[in-house]
Amino acid sequence: MPSPLSSFNCKYSRECSECCLETEMALSEEDLERIQNHGYKKNAFTRNVDGFLILKNIGKNCYFLKEGKCSIYEIRPQGCRLYPMIVDFESNSIVIDKSCPSHEQFEVNEYSHLFYDLVNFVDLLLSEKDEREKKEKK
Numbered sequence: 014m015p016s017p018l019s020s021f022n023c024k025y026s027r028e029c030s031e032c033c034l035e036t037e038m039a040l041s042e043e044d045l046e047r048i049q050n051h052g053y054k055k056n057a058f059t060r061n062v063d064g065f066l067i068l069k070n071i072g073k074n075c076y077f078l079k080e081g082k083c084s085i086y087e088i089r090p091q092g093c094r095l096y097p098m099i100v101d102f103e104s105n106s107i108v109i110d111k112s113c114p115s116h117e118q119f120e121v122n123e124y125s126h127l128f129y130d131l132v133n134f135v136d137l138l139l140s141e142k143d144e145r146e147k148k149e150k151k
């Protein structure tokens with residue numbers, strides 16, 4: 014049973030694609046399955062980077078960005094729903110991406126539950142990466 018997907022309620026919603034350019038968004042197995050169930054082939058929209066499944070770009074655009082809009086908005090990956098909260102691997106912390114035009118709308122108090130969702134999501138990505146690497150070694 015898939016887990017419910019939490020989302021930041023972006024005021025620009027489908028009108029902005031700032032977060033869909035040169036994406037490095039990591040996908041969970043659940044994201045992968047949900048998108049594949051809509052007829053997309055894994056190799057067409059993912060790349061493997063250090064064991065993580067990452068969305069592919071076509072040129073500078075996410076594979077799914079078509080005519081400036083996400084073509085899979087209703088089934089988009091969990092990480093896309095949690096943006097502008099991102100993991101800054103340099104400081105090893107969760108930050109709000111200031112390049113998002115909506116970042117000032119992001120009230121930490123209102124969206125504190127998303128902080129925990131992102132922490133759990135990162136744990137999930139790391140454990141799935143480990144599993145993937147174990148399978149590849151067999």
Ligand code: SF4
Nearest residue numbers: 033075077078083093
């Ligand atoms: S899947 Fe959709 S929301 Fe996520 S980066 Fe791609 S186009 Fe943007």
